[in-house]
Amino acid sequence: MTKFFNMVNYSIIAFAVLCLCGCSDDDKHAGGATEETQIAIEDKTIAGVSEKGPFVNGSAVRLYELNFETLGQTGRAFTGKIASDRGDFRYTHLNLESQYVLLEANGFYRNEVNGEKSAAPITLNALVDVSNKETANINLLTHLSYERMQHLVDDGASVAEAKKQAEQEILKSFYIEDESIGEFEGLSIFEAGKGNAALLAISVLMQGDLSEAEFSERLANYAYDIEKDGVWNDSAAKTSIADWASVISVDNYYANIRKNMEDWKLSETIPEFEKSVDKFWWENYGLGDCDKDAEGVIKENQNKGSVHKDKKFLCKNLRWVFSMGENWTVFDDAGDNGTSKIKMDPGVYPIRVEYSLGLTNLEKGLPNVLIKYFLNKDSSTEDISGCAALKYSYKGASHYFEVQTPLITDYGYFYVWAEASDVWKEQTLKWNKFEKYFWATNEVTLDETKKNVDAYVWLIKDDAEKEGTLEVTEVECVKE
Secondary structure, three states: OHHHHHHHHHOHHHHHHHHHOOOOOOOOEEOOEEOOOOOOEEEEEEEEEEEOOEEOOOOEEEEEEEOOOOOOEEEEEEEEEOOOOOOEEEEEEEEEOOOEEEEEEEEOEEOOOOOOEOOOOEEEEEEEEOOOOOEOOEOHHHHHHHHHHHHHHHOOOOHHHHHHHHHHHHHHHOOOOOOOOOOHHHOOOOOOOHHHHHHHHHHHHHHOOOOHHHHHHHHHHHHHHHHOOOOOOOHHHHHHHHHHHHHHOOOOHHHHHHHHHHHOOOOOOOOOOHHHHHHHHHHHOOOOOOOHHHOOOEEEOOOOOOOOOOOEEEEEOOEEEEOOOOOEEEEOOHHHOOOOEEEEOOOOEOEEEEEEOOOOEHHHOEOEEEEEEEOOOOOOOEOOOOOOEEEEEEEEOOEEEEEEOOOOOOOOOEEEEEOOEEEEEEEEEEHHHOEEOOOOOOOOOHHHHHOOEOEEEEEEEOOOOOEEEEEEOOOEEEOO
């Protein structure tokens, strides 16, 4: 940027001559950029909030004075602290040489995805023109747009032009195109409105299930990627985010995020972020909108880099949901004259069943119901010994997760018991967690089982609630 402004200085004389040759006094452009005037700031108050989720009380916040021509720091900085768990900060009686400042927040923050305080600090920035405002927030969008704004100004844009262009490019990279959304430093995750909803949605998407170190790395990679051309080219990162979002969008996971934020008791308002999160993975998968015209339509994921590349999606109730494959089925204990019942929601994934357990008959092992997933439609076996662990997610009743093989004929399979959970819970099961039912008479080993698996089963028995639901996802093979 320094180089650009030196070029401007060298061209002042030539520009003046051109003006004398016919340019009017009303001409406000130089080098293709709108001319900006340096404005000294006197006795100014600047207040705002710092949010990822909100930075916690005591986190550091700094205001750096910037040089008007270079946007470099002048060496003058004002240090403060976050004054509440809402993320509030305030500076008073500021006197600055120009209207441009860099705001920086560093500290621990509340994670809206898991509801907890972060285990490590992060840093977020905001480049702000304070000449016409007394409120400026620091948030994820101000941070993501910072490097891109700098690059555009270096290329000759005015700060105002660079800011407007960078903000629209950031939104577009998340499939949000709305020029009515205001300046990023005016947005908050605790206020209503489209811009605030976009901020919270992007915050959720970028956070995902990452650690603080992984999250900071994702932010840095994004800023580097978009800096030169304003386009997010990292298809692997976008696909990873879409894969995560497609799973968390099911059932009431969005409600969990809302509850996390409500439990903080920092605001009664949470913007409607859900549509923008959905929009991101729908577009990434090439599904398009799920509207009334698309109701009942089934489409295949077009993203061949996705972990769900072979999955199909059903437009149901204005939302795309996983369409259940043909490998899933359910069983009750009617074959043993039991009275238990199980019903599976047709065509919808994750698999969801409602069940009721009948009368107890210990001699016949009653009552029980189960969900069964065949690895192959023809019930042939597969060798999964290359998996270091098996992973799936569930919500609902306690159950026994079984790895079944036709080598075992007495139902004495290897299993892991899972406790009931009223929220989605991920299970990563290493082989040393599996044990065989104590009453089993077969001598088939775990190694033999792993090499000849035909199905996975979620078995609900009489130690579970007598009535309830269970939702499960497909099982993933976790490599070393």
